[in-house]
Amino acid sequence: MKKNIQSPRGTRDILPEEQKYWRYLTKNIQKNMDIFGCQRIETPIYEYAETYTRAIGKGTDIIDKEMFEVRRFSSITDTIAEEDAKTMVLRPEYTAGIVRAYVQNGMMNLPQPVKLWYSGPAFRYERPQAGRYRIHNQFGVEIIGDSDPIVDASIILLAFQTLSDIGLRDALKLEINSIGCPNCRAKMKKKIVEYFQGFLEDLCNDCNRRFVENPLRIFDCKESKCQKIIDSAPQLIDTLCDACKSHFKEVLENLDGLGIPYNLNPRLVRGLDYYSRTVFEIYYEKNQNENLAILAGGRYDGLIELFGGTPTPAVGWAGGMERIINILKSQEIEIPAEAMADVCLIHVGDKAKKLSLMLSAKLTNAGFKATNILGKESLKAQLRAANKMGAKTCLILGQRESIDKTVIFKDMDSGTQETVAQEKLVEFLQKRLAK
Numbered sequence: 001m002k003k004n005i006q007s008p009r010g011t012r013d014i015l016p017e018e019q020k021y022w023r024y025l026t027k028n029i030q031k032n033m034d035i036f037g038c039q040r041i042e043t044p045i046y047e048y049a050e051t052y053t054r055a056i057g058k059g060t061d062i063i064d065k066e067m068f069e070v071r072r073f074s075s076i077t078d079t080i081a082e083e084d085a086k087t088m089v090l091r092p093e094y095t096a097g098i099v100r101a102y103v104q105n106g107m108m109n110l111p112q113p114v115k116l117w118y119s120g121p122a123f124r125y126e127r128p129q130a131g132r133y134r135i136h137n138q139f140g141v142e143i144i145g146d147s148d149p150i151v152d153a154s155i156i157l158l159a160f161q162t163l164s165d166i167g168l169r170d171a172l173k174l175e176i177n178s179i180g181c182p183n184c185r186a187k188m189k190k191k192i193v194e195y196f197q198g199f200l201e202d203l204c205n206d207c208n209r210r211f212v213e214n215p216l217r218i219f220d221c222k223e224s225k226c227q228k229i230i231d232s233a234p235q236l237i238d239t240l241c242d243a244c245k246s247h248f249k250e251v252l253e254n255l256d257g258l259g260i261p262y263n264l265n266p267r268l269v270r271g272l273d274y275y276s277r278t279v280f281e282i283y284y285e286k287n288q289n290e291n292l293a294i295l296a297g298g299r300y301d302g303l304i305e306l307f308g309g310t311p312t313p314a315v316g317w318a319g320g321m322e323r324i325i326n327i328l329k330s331q332e333i334e335i336p337a338e339a340m341a342d343v344c345l346i347h348v349g350d351k352a353k354k355l356s357l358m359l360s361a362k363l364t365n366a367g368f369k370a371t372n373i374l375g376k377e378s379l380k381a382q383l384r385a386a387n388k389m390g391a392k393t394c395l396i397l398g399q400r401e402s403i404d405k406t407v408i409f410k411d412m413d414s415g416t417q418e419t420v421a422q423e424k425l426v427e428f429l430q431k432r433l434a435k
Contacts, residue, residue, distance in 0.1 A: 008134075009128065009134070010125075010126075010128040010133050010134030010135070011133060011134060011135050012133055018325070020335050020338070021325045021328050021329065021335060022321070022325065023338065024166065024328075024335045024336070025166060025321060025324060025325060025328070026119065028162060028165045028166050029117075029119060029139050029162060031165070032158060032161055032162040032165065033117040033141065036115065036141070036158050037115050038115040038116060038117040038141055039115065039116055039117070040116070040117055040118065041098060041101065041116045041117070041118055042118065042120070043091070043094065043097035043098060043100075043101050043118070044091070044097070045090065045091055045120075045121070046070045046088050046089060046090050046091060047088065047089065047091060047096075047097050047100070048086050048087070048088055048089075049067065049069070049086070049087040049088060049089045050086070050087075051096050051097060051100050052067065052089065052092060052093075052096050054096075054306060054307070055095070055096035055099065055273070055274050055303055055306065055307075056092075056093075056096065056273055056274065062092050062093070062124065065125065065126070066092060066124040066125045066126050067089040067090070067092050067123075067124075067125070068089060068090040068092075068123045068124075068125055068134075069087060069088070069089050070088040070089060070090060090123035091121075091122050091123060092122055092123060092124050093122055093138070093318065094118050094120075094122065094138060094140055094142075094318060095140075095142060095274070095300065095303070095316060095318070096274070096303075098116060098118065098142050099142075099144075099300075099303050099304055099307050099309075099314070100307055102114065102144055102304065102307075102309070103304060103307045103308055103309040107144070108145075108304075108309055108310065108312065112144070112145030112146065113143050113144055113145035113146035113151070114143075114144045114145055115141070115142075115143050116141065116142045116143075116144070117139070117140065117141045117142075118138075118139065118140055118141075118142075119137065119138065119139035119140075119321070120137060120138070121135055121136070121137050121138075122135075122136060122137070122138050123135055124136070132320065132322070132323065133322060136320060136321070136322050137320075137321040137322060138318045138319065138320060138321065139318070139319050139321055140297070140316060140317055140318035140319060141155055141158060141316055141317060142314060142315075142316035143155060143314065143315050143316060144304065144312060144313075144314040145312055145313065145314070146313060146315075147301065147313035149247050149248075149250035149251045149254060149278075150250070150254050151315055152251045152254075152277075152278045152299065152315055153251055153254030153255050153258060153260075154254075155297070155315060155316065155317060156174065156255065156260060156280060156282075156317075157258055157260065159282055159295050159297075159317055159319070160172060160174075160260055160282075162319075163282070163294070163295070163319075163324075166324070166328065166333070167328070167331070167333040168284060168324075168327065171284050171285045171286075172282055172283070172284065172285070173263065173282065173283040173284075173285045173291060174255075174260060174261065174262040174263065174280060174281075174282050174283075175262070175263045175264075175265040175268055175280060175281050175282075175283065176251075176252070176255075176262050176263070176264060176265065176268070176278065176279070176280040177236070177237065177264065177265050177266060177267075177268035177269070177278075177279050177280070178237060178240060178244055178245075178247070178248035178251075178277050178278055178279070179216070179236060179269055179270075179275060179276065179277065179279055179298075180236075180239065180240045180241065180244040180276070180277060181241065181243070181244055181276055181277065181301075182276070182302065183241055184239055184240050184241050184244050185216070187239040188216065188236050188239045189215055189216065191234045191239060192215045192216065192218070192233065192234070193211070193215055195233050195234055196211055196215065196218060196229070196233070197211070199229045202225060202229060203218070203221075203225075203226055203229065204221065204223045204225065204226055206221065206223075207221050207223070207226050214273065216269050217269075218230065219233070219267050219268075219269045220269065220270075230267060231267075233267070235266045236266055236267075236269070237264075237266050244277055247277055247278075248277065248278065251278055252264075262280075265281075268280070268281065270296065270298055274300040274302070274303040274306070275298045275299065275300055276298075276299050276300060276301045276302055277298070277299040277301065278298050278299045278315065279296075279297075279298035279299070280296065280297060280298060280317075281293055281295070281296040282294060282295040282296065282319075284324075284327050292323065292327070293320075293323075294319055294320055294323050294324050294327070295317055295318065295319035295320070296317060296318065297315070297316050297317025297318060298315065298316075298317075299313070299314065299315045300314050300315070300316070301313040301314060338390060340369075340371070340389040340390050340391070341369045341370060341371040341386075341389055341390070341391045341392075342368045342369040342370065342391070342392055342393065342429075342433055343363055343368050343369070343370040343371075343391065343392070343393050343394070343395060343429065343433075344370075344371055344372075344373060344385075344386035344389060344391035344393070344394045344395070345357075345359055345360050345370065345371070345372050345373070345394070345395045345397065346373055346379065346382040346383065346386065346394050346395065346396045346397065347372075347373075347382075347396075347397045347398070348379055348396070348397070348398040348399070349398060349399050349402070351399060351402045352397040352398055352399065352401065352402050355397055355402050356372055356395075356397050357372055359395065359397070359407070359422065359425070360372050362426070363425070363426065363429070366426045368429060368433075371389070371391075373385050373386060379396070386412065387412060391412060392411075392412060392413070392433065393409060393410060393411055393412060393429075393432070393433070394409075394410040394412060395407045395408065395409060395410075395425075396408040396410060396417075401419075405421065405422045405423070406419050406420060406421055406422060407419070407420055407422055407425060408420075409428070409432070411432075
């Protein structure tokens with residue numbers, strides 16, 4: 001007997017019973033993005049590796065450990081085009097690809113700022129953990145072309161509104177910091193190097209590598225022995241220039257005006273090199289001792305220029321969909337029932353079964369959401385299935401109705417029934433369902 005094939009480690013199947021959570025979250029994301037004036041963008045699921053190495057930077061876990069390379073199947077006879085010979089990787093995050101698309105497609109010529117949103121899978125070869133898989137789904141927003149601190153606050157407000165709509169508002173915790181501009185970070189790097197060089201023997205191997213390649217990344221380390229050293233490190237915010245201090249001060253004042261509570265976290269740097277000035281993370285507070293990161297972002301004012309565009313300010317965030325859905329399930333947040341069909345056709349007997357399929361097609365062509373119950377023979381079983389689907393009405397066909405060319409209309413809420421001629425069915429349903 002052959003052994004069953006399992007899904008790869010770090011992946012999972014999203015089964016039918018879980019789809020209601022995905023529909024619920026996606027619907028609320030779409031609603032809030034529409035209200036905010038964002039337009040959807042979709043970028044390729046794989047890009048040239050340099051898209052990410054240029055944006056994210058060396059010394060980050062994504063670049064050094066987590067990217068999936070796309071392997072090309074070689075051909076004996078074909079010669080490889082220069083572009084095809086470049087290393088390509090599966091998308092580990094969205095921002096770099098969106099910036100590439102912004103520059104490549106001349107979106108700087110559109111009225112600024114350009115407001116974009118996205119959702120879909122990202123791929124990282126990392127240790128699977130709660131709500132984070134090697135294939136995981138992100139949703140997010142990018143606002144490109146506006147440096148005003150009010151934009152930073154406004155997208156944080158958008159995040160809170162989106163998460164509040166699905167029932168998480170009371171447990172949200174915002175942590176925020178500023179990592180300044182390139183001039184600020186030169187000062188930061190100097191202070192960090194001076195501090196950590198006295199602890200290299202006590203830091204983990206990754207932090208020793210980060211010390212050489214990108215000292216700011218040491219603040220991302222989750223090792224307990226490194227965290228103890230990090231806790232006493234210099235305050236990064238003390239090195240901000242006057243312009244960056246003023247920008248950050250306005251961001252915080254705007255959050256105060258919006259009534260969004262926050263915690264100033266001077267150790268927060270985020271794990272990607274392209275960030276500048278404002279960086280933030282939003283946590284779901286499960287209890288006093290456990291917080292779960294569900295959304296994060298910040299400014300990246302230098303990234304468009306890095307991709308060949310003109311200097312252009314930008315800010316954005318991304319949220320983890322699996323992690324949020326796990327919270328919805330664990331907290332037993334009620335998902336509103338959603339009708340899958342307006343009309344459900346139920347049959348008793350083979351002749352009625354064939355007729356119900358033809359009537360279903362006729363009603364669909366007339367603009368109704370009509371469906372048939374398959375695989376269940378008894379009337380009670382079909383009615384239960386229709387009720388589970390959220391059908392507003394049922395049309396019952398039996399042998400008598402097939403001969404008389406009628407149907408039995410059943411209102412699923414009130415339970416009332418009446419007989420309707422098949423030739424007048426479309427007109428009848430238009431009136432009844434319009435109520």
